[in-house]
Each structure stands twice: as C-alpha cells, then as structure tokens.
Amino acid sequence: MPKYDFLNGNEAVAYGVKLSRPHVVSAYPITPQTKAVEKIAQFVQDGDLECEYMHVESEHSAMSCAIGSSSVGARTFTATSSQGLLYMLEGLPYASGARLPIVMMNANRSIATPWNIYGDQMDAMFALPTGWIQIFVEDAQEALDMMIQSFKLAEDHEILTPVMVNMDGFVLSHTYEKVQIPEQKDVDDFLPEIVTAPHLMQDENPMSMCISAGNKHNMEFKIKQHKEMEKAFEKFEEIDLEFEKKFGRGYGSAIVGYCHEDAECLLVTAGSVTGTAKNVVDKLRKAGKKVGLLKLRMIRPFPIKLLKELCSNNSTIGVLDKNISFGYEGSLFTNINSALKQNNHIGETYNFIGGIGGRDITPENIEEMFDVLLGNKKAEKISFYNMRCEL
C-alpha cells in the first residue's frame, strides 16, 4: 500500500530531497522556504538522511558551497526564496556555465520594496537568463515528485544543467495536502547514485575548472550552453514517462493542455493558480463555452514548438502573470508572445496581471479573464486583477 501523509509543500519538498539521497545540502533559511530546509536538517539530525548539511551564513554562500560540492561530483541540493535568490544570483550562471547538476527549490515570493513575505513570482523572473532549467509546480505532490525527477534530469550526462523548481510561497509552501510519499527502494531504482560527469573534478583526470575564455572563444562557450539546453525538453518528457510507469503519476511535458483541443481561447498559467483556473474552465465548459488552459511547467528552456502543437493558430490567448517587469508587462507574457510570433500565431493575446505580493487570484477574477478572451468584455492589452482601488 502506498504511504500517504498530510504535508505542506515545504515538507513535501523535504521528503522528495530525502528520498533522492543528496550528499550535500547547503542552505540558508528564508520565509517561506524555511520549513523545507528545517525539515531536511531534522532528517539529518535524526539520522534518517546521511548527508553533509551545511548551514551557511548567507544565500551567496549557499550557492557557492553547492557549486563546490557539485563540482566534485556530489549530489547537491539548496533552497531559497525572493531576496535570497537575488543574493545568490551571482552564483547561478557560474553553476550553469560549469554544467553543475545542482537542484534548487525556490519558494516564490515577492521582492522588496515594499517589504513583503507573501507569494508572487517576481523572484523567479530574475533568474530566467541564468542558464538554469526552470520548472513550476502546481501542488505539493508535484513538488515532491519534481525533486526526484529534477535530480535525474540535471544529472543526465547529456543535460548537466542545474534545475530550479519553483513552488508558490504560502499557497503551496504552507498549505497542507494529502501527499503520497514514494518507497525509498522505488526511488533508488528510479534515481540511482550520481555518476560523476567527465568534466568534473577527479584525481585521475586533473582539469582546470571555471576557466577564463576571452573575446576569441567566450561567445562560442555561451552558444554551446544555449544549444545544449534544448535537449532538456525530450529528457524531461522521457523522465516523466519513466516516473509514471514506476509511481503511477505523471505530469506531462513542458506545457500541458487542459480542455485545449477545441478551445477558442486559452489561458496560460504557471504554478498553483493552475488548479483554480482548471475549476473555472470546468465551470465554463459546463456552460458550453469553448475555453481551455495551458499549464506552463517549464519556462527555461522555453517550449516554443510544444506551444504551437497545443493551440490552434487563431485562438485568443491570455497569459496570467504573477509578476511585473516594471515599465513593460508580465514576463511570461513577453515570453509567450515571442514564441507565438515565432509560430506565426494570428490570434489576439492579452496579459492579465494578478497575485502580486500575496493578493488572491479568485475564480471570479479568472472568469473575468475568460470573458475578455471570449470577447464578452473589453480590456486593455495589459490589465490588473483584484486591485483594491481604481487604476
């Protein structure tokens, strides 16, 4: 019988990490991630997880330690959020450029100022160009499962790219759900011990790491990294299929459609709001409206081709952003608009911004968004939802 427990997202992440048997965890606590690293520390303290737990003095050090341990071939995990992610940002391109398979959980939280500890997705957007694979999860179960899958993806010798798993702060990190905890022996089968990649530090084959490359060669290094990141799509799907076979749950590819096949309009969501939006889609479908949803699971690398397969060329597309790139628009919208343009999409697109600093995105808000997409209500190209005052 599979084992179930009542866990919040942070605890689910901690179980996912424990089952993945990392050699090193280096982390600095920050709300709303704290409970995850606290729980991992408890596992280590109680002897349930054999690993070097490094309670470092800052997030910058957390990433630096992770880079060090991963560069000698240790399975390495870290977690952070918001200001912490911004503080460790310098290390992120180091880790991806050196092709170190670190896995990180980022509990999505607002960015100061004004100071705020609640959830939105502003923080993750700062890390988009860092060369990390970026994944969003919808619930605690997906968070647990994606920990295990992410190590497999990052460590694959064709991929060798760090993975950041985004989990909405509070809505997921602090909300309790029924979560199935896989058996250790099944996880061991699925995720065997890490095999040190040939470019990492080894006594028998000494190498210089994190070398300099001047204007004669630097650009080619970057293009190589960029090109090789595209391999992640196929591997991501393959790993999920294998996971589904083993554990009976799968999540699909980088974008997953919901009621999308005959939809006249589609709403694109990332993270926990997907669940709310699915309920709204169900309600509107019952009323005979041809609406659908695209759940964006992976934003880097960005699944351009998959987007083409999932939406018909003239469908109206709305993008729900829990972030603002000040002076422009929501960052998911920028990304999706560009991909649609590359796919010669002709339907209209709209940007819906909401959920900033922990503001709720209600089913009514989402219904209103669909009203815009169905042409029943006029809206600006970029509009804000659940505001508490007039624009």
Place this chain on the structure above:
Amino acid sequence: MKDFKVKKAPKLEKLSDFPMGSSCESFNITEINAGWRVFKPVLDVDKCVNCYRCYLVCPEGAIHKNNDKFEIDEDFCKGCGLCAHECKVNAISMIKETK
C-alpha cells in the same frame, strides 16, 4: 602524481570541440612567451632527487617530468626563480640570459 607538460591551446573549430561546461585540461593560453626572462633556471639532473617540489611550485606550470628526468619548458618559463629558491638540493641555478 600525474606528470604532464602544459599544452598549447587546443584548436576549437566546431562547437563540439569546445569543452563541456568550462572545464578542460590546462593549457597555455599564450603563444610562446619567454621574452620577459632575465635569468633562466638550469637544472642539474644529476643533483635532482625527483622530489616534485619545483613541479608543484612553478606558477607557470613550466616544469614537468619527461620519462625519468625533470625538464623546464623554456618557451613558457618567466624566470621568476621560485624553483631555484625552493629546491632543497640546490639542483637549479639561475643563469643570466645572454640573448
């Protein structure tokens, strides 16, 4: 201990020639570069006891073991004299360059 001589920069003609990540075997990023030397180290192989000290301290990686004997790569030695200073059996002497 692995004996290796620092190589010249590899030829990088296709993206696949580029190393994975930013890790690769060390190489000299300069072409032959020995013009700054005023004194050059000369090794007396009869006195040398193969202790590897010079190999480890050379900041340019210009000393290596070839078969059983140590050699100094004059193409890359800057003549800093660290090897001569550190050699416990005084097998390395610094001789003024004549050219």
